Amino acid sequence: MLTELKKSEQPNEGKKVPAYSRTNPFYAKVIKNINLNGAGSSKETRHLELSLEGSGLTYEPGDALGIIPENDPELVAAIIEEMNWDPNEAVTINKQGETIPLKEALTKQFEITALSRKLLQQAAELTDNEELKRLVAEENAEELKEYIYGRDLLDMLKDFGPWKASSQDIIGLLRKLMPRLYSIASSISAHPEEVHLTIGAVRYTAHGRERKGVCSVYVAERIKEGDTIPVFVQPNKHFSLPESKEVDIIMVGPGTGIAPFRSFIEERSVNGTTGKTWLFFGDQHEATDFLYKDELEAYQQKGVVTKITTAFSRDTEKKVYVQHRMLENSKELFEWLEKGAYFYVCGDKQYMAKDVHEALITIIEQEGSMTREQAEAYLNDMAKQKRYQRDVY
Numbered sequence: 023m024l025t026e027l028k029k030s031e032q033p034n035e036g037k038k039v040p041a042y043s044r045t046n047p048f049y050a051k052v053i054k055n056i057n058l059n060g061a062g063s064s065k066e067t068r069h070l071e072l073s074l075e076g077s078g079l080t081y082e083p084g085d086a087l088g089i090i091p092e093n094d095p096e097l098v099a100a101i102i103e104e105m106n107w108d109p110n111e112a113v114t115i116n117k118q119g120e121t122i123p124l125k126e127a128l129t130k131q132f133e134i135t136a137l138s139r140k141l142l143q144q145a146a147e148l149t150d151n152e153e154l155k156r157l158v159a160e161e162n163a164e165e166l167k168e169y170i171y172g173r174d175l176l177d178m179l180k181d182f183g184p185w186k187a188s189s190q191d192i193i194g195l196l197r198k199l200m201p202r203l204y205s206i207a208s209s210i211s212a213h214p215e216e217v218h219l220t221i222g223a224v225r226y227t228a229h230g231r232e233r234k235g236v237c238s239v240y241v242a243e244r245i246k247e248g249d250t251i252p253v254f255v256q257p258n259k260h261f262s263l264p265e266s267k268e269v270d271i272i273m274v275g276p277g278t279g280i281a282p283f284r285s286f287i288e289e290r291s292v293n294g295t296t297g298k299t300w301l302f303f304g305d306q307h308e309a310t311d312f313l314y315k316d317e318l319e320a321y322q323q324k325g326v327v328t329k330i331t332t333a334f335s336r337d338t339e340k341k342v343y344v345q346h347r348m349l350e351n352s353k354e355l356f357e358w359l360e361k362g363a364y365f366y367v368c369g370d371k372q373y374m375a376k377d378v379h380e381a382l383i384t385i386i387e388q389e390g391s392m393t394r395e396q397a398e399a400y401l402n403d404m405a406k407q408k409r410y411q412r413d414v415y
Contacts (some may be wrong), residue, residue: 044201047090047252048077053216055247060310066223067278067313068242069207072253075215079254081206083285084261084413087217088201090252091237092244093135098128101176107189109234126188132196134175135236139166144195145178148187172228195358202237205368205413206376209288217253220281220313261413262364267295270363272355274378276304276333276344280313280367282413287318291326299326300358304333304344344374345381356389362411364409371414382410 042048045166054071072087074080081087102109102125109125115132128134143158157166175196179185185192208218223242224235245251263286264271271285290299301318305311312332321327327399331351335341348355359365379401388395404410 028354042077042079043091043254044088047088048079049250050074050077050217050253052245052247052249052251055241055245057242058220058313060371064306064311065277065311066225066242067311068219068221068223070219070221070241070245071208071213072217072219072251073215074217078371079348080210081217081255082253082257083206083263083289084258084282085206085208086203086256086258087206087219088203088254088256089237089241090201091199091240093129093132093199093236094234094239095129097134097174097176097234098125100329101128101179103136103178104179105185105189113193115193124193127193131199132193133199134196135233137170137173137175137178137196139163141168141195141197141307142166142170142178145182145187145192149182149185151182151184154182170212172233174233177229199236201254203286205278205281207284209285209292211292212288215254218284220278220284222278258413261368262408263289264297264364266297267293268297270298270300270358270361271366272300272302272358273366273368274302274344274348274364275366275368276302276374277313277369278373279367282368283366284314284317287321287327291321291324295326298328298358298363299328300329300331300355300363302331302333302344304335304342304347306334306336308332308334308337314358340345343377345377348378348381348385352385352389359386359404360390362409364411366406366411366413368413369415375412375414389390 041125050072052070053073054069056069058067059065060068107124109123111124112121113124113127114121115127142154146154148159157164157169176326204219204221206217207220208216210216221238221241225239226233261282271286273286275281275283283301287299303312305313311334318327318330322330331347333342333344333347335343367375367384369375383394383397383401386392386400387394390397390400392400401410
């Protein structure tokens with residue numbers, strides 16, 4: 023749940039500043055927006071640096087930043103063209119009766135890249151299209167689910183016309199455009215009045231069309247240095263550094279999962295932490311996809327990072343992932359856990375986090391000479407002590 027931030031004072035001033043939040047975002051100036059991936063990479067990962075100067079905003083390592091994005095102007099134009107609408111027509115966007123031009127509403131106010139069962143059911147009442155009426159019938163729930171996956175508003179409008187609907191009718195069916203949350207990739211101690219993000223641009227082809235992630239491609243293609251974007255801080259009490267500076271930590275963050283761990287490492291560097299730090303990082307190719315490589319190796323030379331273990335899946339004949347590297351280092355990893363190390367995972371919920379979880383149980387089971395049930399109980403105890411934390415999406 024998105025929460026409001028506490029009011030804070032601007033440095034060197036006695037005046038209160040507004041409590042910036044999801045409903046009252048701060049317009050942060052873009053200081054830097056660069057691609058971290060090398061030439062020839064199949065990925066595009068943006069490193070975004072934003073100024074928080076004058077906002078009074080602060081954050082802890084592990085927190086997230088919300089960005090309120092805008093929809094792709096090409097998709098907005100395609101929807102308007104498909105329906106032969108007037109982009110300047112005034113439409114009502116809320117219960118208060120506020121009106122803005124249609125093009126602006128589709129760009130800034132409403133979700134147009136994802137469909138829902140409710141949307142299609144309501145849309146069926148605005149057309150005589152028999153196929154849509156059949157699809158939303160209760161007995162076709164699975165087929166409807168399949169249709170919804172990977173399709174957007176333009177698909178629906180193209181597939182199920184002709185429509186007996188005004189632009190206002192269609193706008194009235196749409197959900198509000200939601201903020202996107204990203205793990206913060208910086209420590210405010212290391213970068214006062216700044217916040218950094220690591221954002222992977224999402225692009226793929228589905229149902230014969232190019233698709234783009236709403237916020238990630240907004241940042242990658244349309245946000246330039248010097249621009250301002252609406253943001254707010256989202257605290258995350260369930261993903262944080264140990265209170266003691268002497269505690270060891272193990273961090274598993276492949277791809278953009280590195281983001282909060284860059285924050286952790288910077289914070290521990292500034293605070294003079296004596297605990298050991300072990301990072302597992304993975305991606306496709308070391309030459310083009312080793313995010314923050316120079317920074318991480320510099321921290322290792324300084325002794326801030328004790329160990330970096332990498333897995334580059336496309337550099338070997340057999341694909342090797344972070345969970346495989348964990349198993350290869352099972353004896354040492356279990357020794358760290360036995361000495362009280364915290365274990366963190368950040369990244370893909372569907373595959374990576376599950377595989378890392380399974381590998382961790384296997385390591386505890388084998389190295390601790392335990393049964394599977396005992397190993398699971400060991401990990402559950404770690405979670406209760408906040409020594410096993412996950413930030414997955």
